[in-house]
Every structure is written in C-alpha cells, then in structure tokens.
Amino acid sequence: MQNFDLIIIGAGRASNIAAKAGKLGKKVALIEKSTLGGTCPNRGCVPSKLLIGYAQKIREIKESKKHFIRAIIDDIDQEEIFKRTNEYIYSVEENYKKKLNDNVTIFKGEGSFLDNKIVKVNNTKLTAPKIIIATGTRPTKVPFENAWTSDDIFPLIKEIPDSITIVGGGFIACELANFFDAIGVETTQLVRGDTLLENEDEEISEIFKEQYCKNVNVKFNISIKNALYKNNSFEIELDNDETYKNDALLFAIGRASNADTLKLENTNIKLNEKGFIKRDEFFQTDVEGVYVVGDASGEHMLQHAAAFEMNHLFKMLFEDEKEPLKFKYMPHAVFSHPEVASVGLTEKKAKEQNIKYVTSTTSWLASAKAQALKIKYPRTKFILNPDTYEILGCHLIGYESATMIHQVLAIMHLQNDIRNLKEMLYIHPALSEALLPAAVQAVKAIHEYKESKKI
Numbered sequence: 221m222q223n224f225d226l227i228i229i230g231a232g233r234a235s236n237i238a239a240k241a242g243k244l245g246k247k248v249a250l251i252e253k254s255t256l257g258g259t260c261p262n263r264g265c266v267p268s269k270l271l272i273g274y275a276q277k278i279r280e281i282k283e284s285k286k287h288f289i290r291a292i293i294d295d296i297d298q299e300e301i302f303k304r305t306n307e308y309i310y311s312v313e314e315n316y317k318k319k320l321n322d323n324v325t326i327f328k329g330e331g332s333f334l335d336n337k338i339v340k341v342n343n344t345k346l347t348a349p350k351i352i353i354a355t356g357t358r359p360t361k362v363p364f365e366n367a368w369t370s371d372d373i374f375p376l377i378k379e380i381p382d383s384i385t386i387v388g389g390g391f392i393a394c395e396l397a398n399f400f401d402a403i404g405v406e407t408t409q410l411v412r413g414d415t416l417l418e419n420e421d422e423e424i425s426e427i428f429k430e431q432y433c434k435n436v437n438v439k440f441n442i443s444i445k446n447a448l449y450k451n452n453s454f455e456i457e458l459d460n461d462e463t464y465k466n467d468a469l470l471f472a473i474g475r476a477s478n479a480d481t482l483k484l485e486n487t488n489i490k491l492n493e494k495g496f497i498k499r500d501e502f503f504q505t506d507v508e509g510v511y512v513v514g515d516a517s518g519e520h521m522l523q524h525a526a527a528f529e530m531n532h533l534f535k536m537l538f539e540d541e542k543e544p545l546k547f548k549y550m551p552h553a554v555f556s557h558p559e560v561a562s563v564g565l566t567e568k569k570a571k572e573q574n575i576k577y578v579t580s581t582t583s584w585l586a587s588a589k590a591q592a593l594k595i596k597y598p599r600t601k602f603i604l605n606p607d608t609y610e611i612l613g614c615h616l617i618g619y620e621s622a623t624m625i626h627q628v629l630a631i632m633h634l635q636n637d638i639r640n641l642k643e644m645l646y647i648h649p650a651l652s653e654a655l656l657p658a659a660v661q662a663v664k665a666i667h668e669y670k671e672s673k674k675i
C-alpha cells in the first residue's frame with residue numbers, strides 16, 4: 221500500500237490541484253487512464269474552438285458581399301487545418317507533465333475504489349486522507365458501428381470525409397456541424413425535435429435556428445432508423461424511410477458519467493438518478509474526505525465551472541477557506557455561427573419557477589460598430605426582477621457574444637443591479653456599447669411594469 225496526502229482520480233482540470241498541492245510539499249497521486257489534461261485540451265473546448273477559428277474566417281469571406289466585396293474562396297487546405305489542430309493536441313500531455321512537480325506521482329491506468337479510502341490502479345493500492353474524484357464524462361454511446369463521437373475525431377481523423385451526418389441539436393453538434401460545413405464537407409445535421417440549442421432562451425434559439433440554417437442543412441423532427449457501414453461509407457436510413465449515403469456519421473447526443481468505472485459499490489458514495497456522484501455544498505461525497513468536482517458531479521459540464529470549483533476546493537483543503545462556493549450565475553457560450561452567450565435564467569425557467577420577472581429584448585443596431593457588421597439579428601435579452609432591478613438572466617446572440625457578456629457578468633458578480641449597466645461609461649461606438657440601449661430599455665421595462673401595477 222502506498223500512502224499519499226492526496227489522491228486525485230482524473231487528470232483533467234484537477235491536474236492543477238495536483239500541481240499546486242505538490243508545490244506546497246504535499247505527496248500527491250494523480251491517476252489518469254487516458255491523456256493528461258482531460259477533455260478540454262485533448263478532445264473538447266480547445267481543439268473545437270481552434271476549428272471554429274477557421275470556420276469563422278470562411279463564413280466572413282463567404283458573407284463579404286454584404287460589404288460589397290465579391291470574394292471567391294480558391295482553396296481550403298483541410299489537411300493543413302487538421303494537421304495544425306492535431307499539433308496542438310499532441311503537445312498537451314507533455315505540457316501538462318511540465319506543470320507538475322516531483323511531489324506528484326502519475327499513475328497511468330483506471331482508478332477504482334477497493335473501499336472508502338483505498339484506491340486501486342493497475343495492481344497498486346493507494347491510500348490518502350483526502351481523495352478527489354474528477355473523472356469527468358464521456359460521450360453517450362453511439363448506436364451504430366463505426367459511427368463517431370466527438371472523442372473519436374480528436375486528434376482529427378486522417379481521412380477527411382467528403383460528406384458527414386451529425387446527429388444532435390446541442391452546442392457540440394452545432395459547433396462541429398458549422399465547422400465541417402464551412403470547410404466544404406457536405407454536412408447534414410439531424411435533430412430529433414424542431415429546435416436547436418433547446419437549453420437557450422426560446423427567443424434566442426429561434427433567431428439562432430433561422431440564421432444557422434442559412435448555412436447548415438438541418439433536418440428536424442427526424443432520427444436514424446439504421447446506419448450500415450459498408451465500403452467506407454454509411455448507408456443511412458431515416459425514420460421517414462429516406463435513405464442516403466455519407467462518408468461519416470457523428471453523434472453528439474449527450475454526455476454520460478464515468479462513475480461506473482470507479483467501483484463505487486465498494487464504498488458508501490452514492491449516485492443521483494442520472495448516475496452522477498452526489499455531493500454536499502463543500503463538494504464532499506457521502507464519505508468524509510472524498511470529494512467530487514468538475515463534470516463528474518454532472519452539474520455544469522463546463523471547463524470554467526470545473527476550474528472555479530477546483531480552485532475553491534484547493535483553498536478549502538490547503539488554505540483557510542471555510543465557506544462553500546456560491547456561484548449563483550454560471551455563464552456559457554455556443555461558439556457557432558451565429559455566436560450565443562448566456563447567463564442565468566431563461567424566460568421559460570423563470571416562468572416554471574414562478575418567479576416575478578420582466579423581460580426586455582433589444583437589437584444591437586443602435587451601435588455604429590454593430591451596424592458596420594451588416595447583420596441585423598444581434599439581440600440582447602434581459603430577464604429582470606422588477607422589485608430589485610436584479611439581472612436574473614441575460615442572453616446574447618451576435619458577433620463576439622461570448623466576449624460581450626462579460627461586462628454583464630461583472631455587474632452580476634459585483635452589485636447585481638441593471639441600473640449599474642445603464643449608468644456606466646461606454647467607449648463610443650465600441651460594440652459593447654450595444655449593451656447601453658439594452659440596459660436603458662430594460663430599466664424602462666421595469667418602470668413600465670411598476671407603473672402598470674401602480675407600485
């Protein structure tokens with residue numbers, strides 16, 4: 221049995237905890253069954269956003285006629301795009317190793333529990349007073365042989381398909397389908413329902429759908445009955461009996477918990493109904509000293525959420541932090557075309573939760589920089605508490621939405637009152653200035669509401 225101060229199972233974002241604890245002189249065991257760095261740099265956020273960079277440039281060139289420029293794309297070097305993206309992915313393991321130090325012992329293999337405090341990896345038994353489970357998630361299993369998930373395409377496949385079908389309507393599907401379509405792969409996206417990005421505010425997802433479908437061929441209310449891989453291509457049969465051939469088939473239909481790899485039946489750790497590990501507000505599982513953070517908790521499934529949680533857990537374990545992490549507002553973005561960013565409640569959620577709210581939706585076009593983009597759809601939608609002026613939700617669609625939302629986030633984190641966004645100084649006519657009329661309009665909507673209720 222090997223003794224450590226800390227055992228970490230899963231070297232995704234938790235590698236940072238290992239590095240920091242090691243620096244403090246703690247003896248750390250870091251167990252990873254795949255590549256150090258986890259999903260985000262190897263097969264998630266980073267490579268997918270590197271691809272989006274190419275897609276965005278291509279879209280801008282294709283849409284340049286709005287600026288009275290006639291441009292023809294002569295060639296897209298797909299192989300170079302794939303090669304450059306793969307170069308980044310191949311550097312991840314080494315870069316993560318460099319971040320670690322001599323106090324961190326890396327165990328390559330699948331970690332599982334023998335009991336509440338003993339972890340086994342390969343044939344080695346380890347124990348520590350503190351154990352962190354940071355095992356993330358994996359793509360939901362694909363129903364057809366030879367079909368891919370996002371895990372299978374990073375590092376990027378050697379053979380670039382001429383045609384691809386992507387199943388799913390969530391953010392991963394919409395980011396990847398936008399990329400493949402933009403670089404010239406004939407792309408078909410299949411969606412079970414009639415919406416894209418169904419977790420977004422309805423008003424925003426409707427605008428998204430309208431704009432996105434101008435580029436990507438999406439079939440709604442459809443699923444695959446059968447997909448047979450024969451002679452290097454798929455024969456796809458849809459549930460409306462339509463059949464067609466495509467070189468590749470990729471499923472982006474959700475993520476599943478990795479908790480089933482941990483042999484938790486040997487412990488008192490409990491799972492929730494979705495198979496994710498239960499925890500309290502201090503990230504602690506049902507076993508004292510065993511914590512779960514990041515995607516493994518099934519709560520946010522975002523890299524910045526995982527990072528935020530892990531920083532806090534580190535402070536709780538090795539510094540003087542006594543308070544639980546309270547992040548009321550978890551933002552996210554969809555880096556597709558168009559770009560979407562969102563934080564807090566959607567209107568539907570506010571309704572479901574029976575919360576008193578006022579909404580206000582404003583176009584960005586009062587801003588000269590927004591006008592210069594020559595796109596009409598960008599919008600800001602606020603969901604507000606009319607009694608306190610609190611921003612309950614903010615939803616943006618338009619160029620650089622993920623960047624734009626940060627000024628709203630700052631207000632929400634510091635002193636959440638829409639009037640602060642209205643009173644602050646904006647550089648004229650920066651794109652961010654589009655949020656000024658949105659804030660003015662939002663305050664007006666609250667006053668009109670109060671007036672109508674005679675408050």
Ligand SMILES: Cc1cc2nc3c(=O)[nH]c(=O)nc-3n(C[C@H](O)[C@H](O)[C@H](O)COP(=O)(O)OP(=O)(O)OC[C@H]3O[C@@H](n4cnc5c(N)ncnc54)[C@H](O)[C@@H]3O)c2cc1C
Pocket residue numbers: 229230231232233234251252253254255256257258259260263264265266268269329330331332354355356357370392478481482513514515516521522523524525526555
């Ligand atoms: C295509 C894609 C795009 C994404 N884009 C974004 C984005 O734009 N923005 C964003 O915020 N988030 C994005 N995400 C989500 C983001 O990648 C995750 O939220 C983040 O990686 C979670 O970090 P984590 O450390 O909790 O888990 P992970 O990074 O998944 O790390 C878990 C690690 O545990 C290992 N492991 C699992 N079980 C065991 C075991 N039993 N023993 C040993 N090791 C084990 C795994 O191999 C993995 O390395 C994206 C995800 C995908 C798939």
